[in-house]
Amino acid sequence: MIDELQIQRFLDDGAFTMDTPISMDRITAAAEALDRLLPQKEGRNRSSLTCNYDDPALIDLIQDPFFEQVSCQLLDSKAVYFFQTAIITAFPQPGVEFGFDQHVDLQYTLTDLEASPRRVTSIFFLWLSDVALDQAPMMYRPGSHRPLAAHWETQAELKGEIPRIIGIKLADLPELDYAEPQPLLAKAGQASVLTTGMVHGASVHTGDLPRKVLVITFHAADVTIGLPEVQEIAKREYDATLRKALPQERRHIVRPI
Numbered sequence: 001m002i003d004e005l006q007i008q009r010f011l012d013d014g015a016f017t018m019d020t021p022i023s024m025d026r027i028t029a030a031a032e033a034l035d036r037l038l039p040q041k042e043g044r045n046r047s048s049l050t051c052n053y054d055d056p057a058l059i060d061l062i063q064d065p066f067f068e069q070v071s072c073q074l075l076d077s078k079a080v081y082f083f084q085t086a087i088i089t090a091f092p093q094p095g096v097e098f099g100f101d102q103h104v105d106l107q108y109t110l111t112d113l114e115a116s117p118r119r120v121t122s123i124f125f126l127w128l129s130d131v132a133l134d135q136a137p138m139m140y141r142p143g144s145h146r147p148l149a150a151h152w153e154t155q156a157e158l159k160g161e162i163p164r165i166i167g168i169k170l171a172d173l174p175e176l177d178y179a180e181p182q183p184l185l186a187k188a189g190q191a192s193v194l195t196t197g198m199v200h201g202a203s204v205h206t207g208d209l210p211r212k213v214l215v216i217t218f219h220a221a222d223v224t225i226g227l228p229e230v231q232e233i234a235k236r237e238y239d240a241t242l243r244k245a246l247p248q249e250r251r252h253i254v255r256p257i
């Protein structure tokens with residue numbers, strides 16, 4: 001599935017892009033599902049949904065054994081469970097100067113990252129359209145999750161609270177020696193794997209065509225990742241939806257009740 005070098009890039013850089021075995025027909029079907037589910041709202045340049053869709057073209061990708069198997073490798077775990085999913089369409093923003101957001105979404109320690117199984121999530125950004133420099137690439141600071149994880153490790157009040165999902169803007173993060181931001185580029189059908197404990201964020205879409213992505217997240221079966229209450233409720237409801245929608249032989253990716 002993936003090799004040791006790619007696993008090392010996940011640990012050190014926090015991101016890499018890879019080919020997937022997903023056919024372009026399946027990618028096109030999912031892109032069409034986003035067209036149906038995520039119309040552009042007036043005055044908005046992004047549309048998104050989290051854990052609340054059951055379109056067969058999207059379920060078909062979420063359940064693909066490829067993401068489960070790569071997650072087992074990334075998280076050094078024999079078994080993994082589905083965690084969350086999101087769909088996002090970024091629409092062109094004519095006349096807007098390039099710029100980008102910077103934040104983290106996941107808080108963990110270096111011990112969590114280096115544990116076996118790893119106490120972090122594996123996240124796939126499965127690109128449903130090309131991502132060039134002018135197509136709202138995600139921007140990220142390679143390796144920035146490591147000094148942050150080392151810092152979180154020193155914060156006594158976080159003991160027992162993390163790993164957890166929590167959005168923190170760059171301005172509220174400790175002033176550490178972060179690498180310069182880089183764009184994450186890809187072709188439709190490729191997946192970018194990253195850890196959102198790294199400083200990253202969405203950028204302005206300076207091109208012409210909507211950019212679409214399906215996000216799929218897993219965690220090691222024996223590891224609990226904390227969620228804000230609203231997300232936890234939505235996730236539990238979505239687990240039930242998935243259990244019903246998945247074929248019997250794929251249901252094991254959803255954590256049992």
Ligand SMILES: [Fe+2]
Nearest residue numbers: 104105196200
């Ligand atoms: Fe994020």
